[in-house]
Amino acid sequence: VGLGRVPLSGLPLLALYTVPVAALEDGVPFYGFLPGAVCFVALLMADERDRLAHWGKQVTRTVSPAPSPSGMDTSGLAATGRKISLAALTAALVVPIFVPSFSNTLFGHPLGKGQGGGIGTEVTFNDPMVSLASSLRRQDPVDMLSVTSDIQPQYLRLVALDQPGPNAWSARPLDLSTTLSLSDPLPRPTGMSTDVVTQPHNMSISLEDAFPSNSSWLPVPYLLHDVGVGDDWSYVSADQTVTAKTQTAAADLPAYDVSYSTMDPPELLLKTAGATPSEILQRYAEVPVGIPAIVGETARAVTAGATDDYERAQLLQDFFRNRDEFSYDLDTGYGYGYQAMAQFLEERRGFCQHFAATMAMMARTLGIPSRVVVGFLEPERNTGDEFVFTSDNVHSWPELYFEGVGWVRFEPTQGVGAPYPQWAERTAVPTVPTLPTNVPTGPVESTEPKPTVDPKQAASPSSGDGPGDGGFTVSKGWLVPLGGLALLFLPAALRTAVRRSRMTRPLDEAAAAESAWLELRDFIRDLRLPWSGSMTPRARERSVAPLLTDDPDALGALKRLAVSVERARYARSLSPGVTPAADAKTVMGALARRAQTGERVRALLWPASLLPDLRSGWSNLRRRPRRLGGAPTGQ
Incomplete structure (x- = not known):
């Protein structure tokens, strides 16, 4: 609060909150969200109260009958802040109850996995224990693989699920750096000794059109020796499976050869x-x-x-x-x-x-x-040594x-x-x-x-039938870019909220002039234009005026705004007919038109007025005692 950069403190909190929201299947319960939200709102209330009290003048329509010993009565501000905070927290907790949820396969399936009876037309690899049933219930099974082999192929493995969960078994999150290159000799499966009798075989597997082009896994037999798939795939030795290293690996692989062995342990x-x-x-x-x-x-x-x-x-x-x-x-x-x-x-x-x-x-x-x-x-069927697997x-x-x-x-x-x-x-x-x-x-x-x-799991067709967990849910993979976009636009959203509060909320004349002046100051800082040091309103007008050369309307608005701030601080009333907010908008519009496009975009996405000046803030914090009230400083 002492640094005046409380809104930015919400960014680490948002980042910490995004991780469990993205990782936990059921999200974060309200009791995990509420403490952090209450603390952040309390910081915002304290910061705003300190910011307004800094001028030594209460922002209210009435005059307090008995001044506070601290120099200012802030009870009205605190009461208003509590009402707004309660309304915001209540909305944050109640509104999601009435907003439709989305399942973790919305972007991986054309249809959901709820209780409906619809069958999707595409096949995808996701949610193995839930949507595999949809494959078995299809009224129109589709060809998935064509295999040429010297013996009848069976039990072609896609993915191993070793983590039982409250809703289904899932695969362990995979670190590609721990996988093995398929160009090197593959090790024997974990725990298999040389006493196990094996018989070598070969097969050629062709992926049919219905096989998902974004598949993270390839069907292969157990006890692999060699898989001719190139560098876009790697071997998971713990699971004896083959996984993709790129999202388009399956699309670029119409067919591949496999050498393997069958086993007959005594x-x-x-x-x-x-x-x-x-x-x-x-x-x-x-x-x-x-x-x-x-x-x-x-x-x-x-x-x-x-x-x-x-x-x-x-x-x-x-x-x-x-x-x-x-x-x-x-x-x-x-x-x-x-x-x-x-x-x-x-x-x-x-x-x-x-x-x-x-x-x-x-x-x-x-x-x-x-x-x-x-x-x-x-x-499902074969002709000679050619075998076809369907959904x-x-x-x-x-x-x-x-x-x-x-x-x-x-x-x-x-x-x-x-x-x-x-x-x-x-x-x-x-x-x-x-x-x-x-x-x-x-x-x-x-x-x-x-x-x-684990968000990466096994094969099944998209479907709306089957006993799923009901409803549509948003893919965890999309939470990362969505979270990144939210973080990108968060400073702009906070800055917009501050501007709207200053320029539109009902205030008395003096407070309206101060709010408009503060908004002009932050707007100039956002454009990376000079506004530093302590100056009187008249001196600040003279320093800003060169930025508005050849714009008499903007110069006139700047002069009226400076006079309004001066009268608000010392005369307690403004000149008749002036509107500080309108004057500030006129000046800011002129400055924006003179700025380059890149400067305006930078001011919007990453406003400098929200960036903490740690050195100056810490120095100011150490020089002055913390208190409400006090004489105003020149801006």
Whole structure:
């Protein structure tokens, strides 16, 4: 406040507030917004009161009957400030309730992901656990990939989701600097030893027109050796996926060749897997706060009697593949988050997202690292060695980690024609476990951190059907440029607000003259024209007059304004018929016409009157005591 630059202090607050608004899926609650807003408004009130009291004259229509001991009665100003502040804060909290929200896929989808029944015509890669259902429900499936291969391709992977969230699983935010170049030999997948038997193969993949041109991921098989895609793509070794380095990478890549291997890990190696490294456990085995207790209780009941993690994983898979207990149903409407797992276990119906996500979380409750992968299951049709994948073939499945083998795929989803993996065949006719009757469906207590949400996720067609989170939401990626634009125009908005307050609010004659004079001063400073030092109004008129040469109207307005300020300070009344605000506008208009376009733009976007002169401000703050009132200084 002492530096007179309170409005600019709002810029750091705005920057700090923008980060959680952009990062958190549900935004910032009102109790996170209100304290900062109240403090900022209090600073504005104190600054304005100090600024007006600096002249030693109360800005009011009436005369205070008893002067304040500090030199000025500011109770009227404080009361007005409190009313305005209360109205502004109330509007900030109430108005958003009635403003339609936008979903985080508005700019990534032609349609939303609410409860409607409309199906979009385009396919995009976003919100894998939510909008993947839209792909499976399409009435007109579209071709996505054409693959030439020596064997039937299956389980082409797009993205690995390792962060369970309250609404859906998501991928971890990706740092491209940690990815590997595809021109170099690719390492074996994490945790895979040389004891795992592999068989090399090759395939050529062509992207059809319906494949998103802005895709961040490429469909590839597991255990890659080489991918012929050039420098616009890189390898994510932790996920065994291929990600784009530019937004147009997929548009410039009609086809690519892949060399890879299939694997057949021996049962003995899975049953005798070594101890899982701590970094794997920390990243892939944490059970977040909010997971319903029924998930862990069911997992323990299903795997009771198992002697190792491999057997537990098989029993979990068999549990979901039991057709007498679970059914494949695309019409379920309970979402894909924490509570959806409880509903899925209770109602025993769902589709691939529910099977994969619930098995992965049940594995975590047993201490087995897990993740969910989204990609393509099997081709829809083929002619010889040419295979075609459509939007109907989008699928998700869980992968569990076994030291010495690495990430192992399981297939809990029934009803899609997917066979059991050869390393996890059905062990026996599954029995239905006897579950505890008092298992709560509410969240289980946990001290683990709540995961963040990654804006880059997997493939699904845009759609307005499916059990989404309802409504349209604005893409997080657009918040960055929008926030940048807001910061760019914030100084102009603040300066406009100050000008409007000075020139339009009702004031008595003396206060109106002072406000017009202050506005002329700041306007001249914004244009980077000279206005420095302390001068009387007449002296200031003489210093400004050379800027208005050959403009008699502006010179006359400047003279009237200077006389008005002089009479306001010493005669307490103005000359009859003068309008200080109009005179100030005349002078400012003449100065603006003489300025160059670049100077006017600079004055608008970054007004110098809002920039803090720290050296002068600090010097003034140390020289004079802080108080309200006092004699006016010449301007």
